[in-house]
Amino acid sequence: MSPKRPILAFNDEIHKPVKVSDAVASISSGTSVNSEDTPISDDSKLGVLKTSCVSGGCFIPSENKTILKSEYSRVKHSVEAGEVIVSRMNTPLLVGEVGYVASSYGNLFLPDRLWALKAQQNFSARWLTYYLTTPKIKFRLKELATGTSGSMKNISQPSFLGIQLHAPSPQEQQKIADFLTSVDTKISQLTEKHRLLKEYKQGVMQQIFSQQIRFKDEDGKAFPDWKTEAIGKYLEPYKELVPASTDLPILTSSRTGLYLQERSVINDGDYGVVPLGYFTYRHMSDDLIFKFNVNRNYTRGAISKEYPVFKTVGMDTYFLETKLNEGHEFKRFAIQQKQGGTRTRLYFKNLKELKLALPCLAEQQKIAQFLQSLDSKIDAVAEQIEQTKQFKKGLLQQMFV
Known part of the structure; x- marks a missing residue:
């Protein structure tokens, strides 16, 4: 591969060809342990991560199972801040999913189907995470996945480490990672706003149906009893x-x-x-x-x-x-x-x-208008989320070559 410059960048430098092995300082794997199919209830318990704990560059710590106490001595690697988690074995659709770990979790451990990568000093782990979520690399990861079962595929470590990338300087990597992180933060904020609006609507509906909230007619008078x-x-x-x-x-x-x-x-x-x-x-x-x-x-x-x-x-x-x-x-x-x-x-x-x-028809219509106004707000935020995700998708395609 020859040096290239992406369409969208923060400076004019050339991105040089490297392999994943050049960017990774170490790869850790976990072990299979017996567990209950419920997440840990407090920090005194140990959990093993599910393969669903990584998606689209995000790490989801709540996706775990409670490890049986008899298995505590068998756990190997707890996740640490700055690591990149890779799903090396999963369904054909989800194999190769990755997620960046922003905070350490001393009581959450890797199973045998996940890897934890540490980046070399001259590479940004967040930048590497974003690169591994680009459509081009995701397609390559699925190409490399093998297995006789149609429901489960596996990526070998040599195949993964041999994937070719184009990397800018550490400073440019950091700028790219910071910018994409700001987009992710916007998506997270909108997602939380969407959740709160839906929660608010649910609460208001129950208050309306239990008649704790009543509406008045156009003259400000109470409607008839239900x-x-x-x-x-x-x-x-x-x-x-x-x-x-x-x-x-x-x-x-x-x-x-x-x-x-x-x-x-x-x-x-x-x-x-x-x-x-x-x-x-x-x-x-x-x-x-x-x-x-x-x-x-x-x-x-x-x-x-x-x-x-x-x-x-x-x-x-x-x-x-x-x-x-x-x-x-x-x-x-x-x-x-x-x-x-x-x-x-x-x-x-x-x-x-x-x-x-x-209630009478007139109050039904008042209730419907109010709830539909909430639906409009919820739908507007959902549209913002989708637009921001599409914006990020476009950035990933343009920032990496």
Whole structure:
């Protein structure tokens, strides 16, 4: 390899070709120990790191398992500040993941599937971590991973140390690492903001549903008291069927939303139809969890004919969606539907019998508007996170050659 200069840099110096072995002073590995599949509860206990403790250059210390006391004498290497953790054995997708350790953890130890690298004095460990997360190097790491099992791959130490890099001076390495660290800090701050907003919304929802928080009408007057009643009179079923050859988008109702399904899915019978603004849900569950989804993206979508489809009449759609998915009343109701066996069925005729504490329509709409305003803030922060991650991805591609 000849010397090169990256597209984006802090000075005009050439980045010289080196191997990982030139940048690494030592590699330590751990040992396999017996453990409980729960993280350590306090610093008096010892933990062994899981391979999931590294991702995208980040080290996640909470990803550990509690080591049995009888195994304490067998542990080898606790993680230290300034090390780079490498997942040398993992699934084909995750093998080669790395993470930089910012603080020492004397009670967290390496398993045999992780390495801990210490950088040479003239190399920045953080810079090396970022380099190892670039698309080019990640692809190379996966190329080098071997193994007869399709579910588990391994990178040999000689192969890893032989990977070729282009390195600038130690000063330039530090500038690059500092800049990318500032981007990571921004991502962390936004992620925490996103978590707090979701937590706040969750708390406010429960206060609203328990009527600790009440809204007033446009004149500042209190709305009428809430009434507990069966929701059936507010639900209108929709039972249109279309053939399997339909041109409508094929949708699936999952716990994370209503999604477009691959056309390759074979269906010998008819599909149901869920129009824009209508509800649908999977009517069977293995764990008593049901998710009610509203079609907000398609004028009409095809759905499994087994899934109930309905709309609200005289009730705010968003309010009901939130009450069903987040309220305690439905969770108790779902338990009552279990008739034995491993699966619970929730037919539409039974859903209609669910009794909920309901405010008047005007207050429902006020509640929905307030919660949707929180959704907008949460979505805006999520978009900022994604944009910042894409910005970082672009930097990695430009800063390293």
